[in-house]
Amino acid sequence: MKRKIYSLTTLAILTILLGMMSTVPVLAQKFEPTLESFKQYTYPAWFRDAKFGIWAHWGPQAVPRQGDWYAKKMYQEGGDDYKYHVAHYGHPSKFGYKDIIPLWKAEKWNPDQLMALYKKVGAKYFVSMATHHDNFFLWDSKIHKWNSVNMGPKKDVVGLWQQAAKKEGLRFGVSEHLGASYTWFQSSRGADKTGPMAGISYDGVNPEFEDLYHPKTAADDKAWLTTNPENQKNWLSCISELISKYQPDLLYSDGELPFGEVGRTMLSNYYNQDIAKNGGKLEAVYTAKLRASEGRWVQDLERGAMDSISPYPWQTDTSIGDWYYRTGQKYMTGTQVVQMLVDIVSKNGNLLLNVVQTPEGDLEPDVLNILNEIAAWIPANGEAIYGTRPWKIYGEGPTTQKSQEKGRFGGLKDVRPYESTDIRFTTKGDALYVFCMGVPTEDVRILSLGKNSKVSGQKIASVKMLGSNDKISWKQAADAMVISKPSKLPAWAVVTFKIEFKK
Numbered sequence: 001m002k003r004k005i006y007s008l009t010t011l012a013i014l015t016i017l018l019g020m021m022s023t024v025p026v027l028a029q030k031f032e033p034t035l036e037s038f039k040q041y042t043y044p045a046w047f048r049d050a051k052f053g054i055w056a057h058w059g060p061q062a063v064p065r066q067g068d069w070y071a072k073k074m075y076q077e078g079g080d081d082y083k084y085h086v087a088h089y090g091h092p093s094k095f096g097y098k099d100i101i102p103l104w105k106a107e108k109w110n111p112d113q114l115m116a117l118y119k120k121v122g123a124k125y126f127v128s129m130a131t132h133h134d135n136f137f138l139w140d141s142k143i144h145k146w147n148s149v150n151m152g153p154k155k156d157v158v159g160l161w162q163q164a165a166k167k168e169g170l171r172f173g174v175s176e177h178l179g180a181s182y183t184w185f186q187s188s189r190g191a192d193k194t195g196p197m198a199g200i201s202y203d204g205v206n207p208e209f210e211d212l213y214h215p216k217t218a219a220d221d222k223a224w225l226t227t228n229p230e231n232q233k234n235w236l237s238c239i240s241e242l243i244s245k246y247q248p249d250l251l252y253s254d255g256e257l258p259f260g261e262v263g264r265t266m267l268s269n270y271y272n273q274d275i276a277k278n279g280g281k282l283e284a285v286y287t288a289k290l291r292a293s294e295g296r297w298v299q300d301l302e303r304g305a306m307d308s309i310s311p312y313p314w315q316t317d318t319s320i321g322d323w324y325y326r327t328g329q330k331y332m333t334g335t336q337v338v339q340m341l342v343d344i345v346s347k348n349g350n351l352l353l354n355v356v357q358t359p360e361g362d363l364e365p366d367v368l369n370i371l372n373e374i375a376a377w378i379p380a381n382g383e384a385i386y387g388t389r390p391w392k393i394y395g396e397g398p399t400t401q402k403s404q405e406k407g408r409f410g411g412l413k414d415v416r417p418y419e420s421t422d423i424r425f426t427t428k429g430d431a432l433y434v435f436c437m438g439v440p441t442e443d444v445r446i447l448s449l450g451k452n453s454k455v456s457g458q459k460i461a462s463v464k465m466l467g468s469n470d471k472i473s474w475k476q477a478a479d480a481m482v483i484s485k486p487s488k489l490p491a492w493a494v495v496t497f498k499i500e501f502k503k
Contacts, residue, residue, distance in 0.1 A: 030282075031271045033264035038296035041271070043313045044283045046171055047250070047298070049387040050124035051345050055175065055354040056161065057129050057323050060097075060104040060136055060152060062359040064088070067326030071097045071134040075187035075202050077194070096203030097188065098212055101136060101146070106153040109361025115164035118355070121371045122378035124386065125171035127250060127352060128161040130242050132177045133184040135212055139245065143238055144211045162246055173250025173285070176239055179258040181214065182226035188213045225258050232259045236266055243270050247277050250285040252300065252317070252352075257288045267297070287315050289409055298350075304407020305340070305414050306347045309390045316344050318414045319354035320370055329356070331366055334373025335493045336415050342435045342494060343416075345385055346394040346424040377492045380467030384433035384496045388426035392455055396448055397422035397437070421445075432499040433466075439493050440485050449481035449499070459502040466496040 031037050061070045066081050073081035075092050082092075089095045118126060131137045137147035138157035148157045158174060165172040188204025191197075204213040214231070221227050235258065243251065243266075251270055257263040267286055274284035287300040299314045306314060320337065321329040332340075341351045356367060363371075378385075394400075399422050405413040418437035423446060426433045436444055448455040463474045465486060473484035483497060 030275055031268040033261060033268040035264070035296065037268065038264075038271075039294070041296050042282065043295075043298070044285065046283065047125075047285045047350065048313050048389075050171065051350050051385050051388075052122050052341060053125040053127055053171075053173070053250075053350065053352045054118045054121070054123040055127040055129075055317065055319075055352050056357060057132075057175070057319065057354040058157075058357045058361075059129055059132055059134065059138060059148075059324075060101045061132065061134060062325040062357065063100050063103045065325055065327045065359065067322040067329065068324050069133070070324065071100075071132075072184055072187050075190055075204070077190070077192050091197050091200075092188075092202040093191075093197065093200045094203070096209075097134065098146075098203065098209055101152055104152040104359060106155065106157070106359075106361040108358070109153070111160045111164040112167065114363070115161075115168045115170065117371060119168045119170060121375045122382060122385075123170060125173060125250060126161065126165045127173035127175055127252060128158050130158055130174040130176050131181075131238070133181045133254075135178065135181045135185060135214065137238070139242060141238070141241060143241060146212045158242075158246060162248075171249040172246075173252060174242060174246060174248045175252035175254065176242065177254040178235055178238055179226075179253060179255055180224050182228065182231040182235075183217055183222055183224070185213050186217055189216060224255055232262045235259065236262050239266055240269065243273060247273060249274075249283060250287065252287045253289075255289055256291050257286075257297070287317075300352075301407060301411045301414075302409045303414050304409055304411035305344050306349060307404070307412050308347060309394050310348045313348055313350065315350045315352055316340070316414055317352040317354070319356060320367065321356045323354060323356075325356055325358050331356070331370060332415060334370045334377070337370065337374055338377050338492070338494050339416075339418050339437055340414050341385065342424050342426075342437065343395075344414075345388060346390060346426055346435075348390045373492075377494065380490065381492075381494070381496045383428070384426055384435070384466060384498070388428045388433065391425035391427045391432060393425065393448060395422065395424040396446070399437075423448075430500060430503075432501070434497040434499060436495040436497075439489060440495060443485050444483040444497075446481045446483070447479065449476065450479045451476055452478045460499060461502045462500045464498045465490075466498060467492075472497070 064070050066084055070081055073079050074085040076082050085092060129138055140149040140156045141147045148155055162172045188202050191199055191201045217228060270286060271282060271284055275282050286297040288297055289300045289302060293299040293312055295312055301316050303318045305316050321331045344351050358364060398419050407413050420436060420438035420441050422437035424435040434446060451457060460476050463472045463483060465472050467490045470486060470488060475482050
């Protein structure tokens with residue numbers, strides 16, 4: 001009888017999974033940890049119909065009010081965050097990131113109140129940060145003490161967000177950024193090269209805090225995702241605990257599906273536990289970046305958008321400002337968010353928007369104004385967004401013809417200037433929705449709806465402007481459909497027309 005020999009990594013994976021699967025019925029064993037097995041994945045209707053989610057990219061790194069990546073940059077000698085840290089807290093050999101964490105109290109955070117607001121704004125799902133690259137967990141973890149229940153707010157942030165989302169009827173997701181943490185956080189092991197503190201190591205070298213800052217990596221282990229098997233095993237344990245405890249509807253990874261077989265093991269287990277949770281129906285969504293999904297999961301573009309209609313549902317993740325709170329930061333306008341949402345939905349995508357919270361947990365007036373602007377547009381125009389699908393083309397006008405600025409991680413930049421002649425389309429049932437991406441300054445000409453159009457030669461039966469009961473004048477000529485500029489336009493910039501065709 002032959003004996004099969006397993007590697008240490010494989011044995012570790014199996015041990016973790018056996019512990020997790022002990023309560024999962026046989027029904028859940030549908031997916032194997034292979035790319036071939038993931039081809040059977042089907043996108044759940046809830047995600048395809050939702051179109052718009054809000055994200056709380058929030059945690060201890062907000063405390064200094066200096067924006068994203070503070071936990072890493074505070075250890076980079078000479079940089080702005082390093083200088084700020086030394087001036088306000090002291091040298092990172094004495095006052096490190098571990099000392100920032102207790103300062104995060106979230107004393108003004110009201111998840112129920114915020115979730116009610118996000119529902120009013122139009123979000124159909126909500127995503128909570130679970131852990132950023134700082135290796136601090138926002139859930140009640142048994143893996144290490146560096147979590148929000150044990151210190152800082154002393155609250156189960158993920159759990160309380162989830163309760164609030166369920167109360168408002170929103171789907172709930174979590175984001176994990178842990179895969180990059182093992183190399184990202186090595187800056188905490190450095191030391192000044194110049195000045196009075198030259199050669200004095202930062203607090204990350206102290207073995208007492210290794211469970212926060214991670215063990216020292218090999219000299220060649222510098223990529224975004226660590227190559228160290230022990231680190232990969234730790235990642236699997238942490239994310240498996242997160243999935244098992246909260247069973248989220250959506251899981252976001254900040255990068256590609258990590259770590260080869262290790263990541264595939266996580267994903268197959270995530271899909272399988274969701275099948276068990278939902279009595280045989282897969283409702284889970286996994287989003288990952290940089291790699292075409294080919295239907296295995298949802299492709300995510302950070303601060304970018306597709307340049308055409310994708311055959312697979314996808315997602316843009318972006319923020320109205322910096323990822324974490326930063327004093328004096330510039331935000332998007334509500335109109336820019338609406339324009340971005342419409343463009344993304346016209347191409348079969350969803351928008352996941354980070355709403356920047358203060359360290360204390362509330363929203364400043366500028367942010368509330370942005371949300372209120374979106375909330376004013378959604379009630380009248382939401383029928384052209386939710387539950388829709390792409391039309392034959394996503395749009396027409398200047399932004400479909402001119403060269404566009406590229407997004408940071410592929411595709412086009414998410415926030416772009418639009419002209420009143422830019423048009424986007426969605427469809428639902430027998431209706432076609434036509435969005436004017438800027439306030440019409442003259443009659444609206446839609447070339448794709450002309451009688452002789454190669455896109456659509458259908459005869460039009462009626463035209464209605466959403467948010468208005470006024471009669472709309474229009475005509476369908478050979479070269480274009482022309483909607484006369486309404487005498488009274490809505491208060492918002494993006495105007496939507498509902499087109500119905502003759503049967």
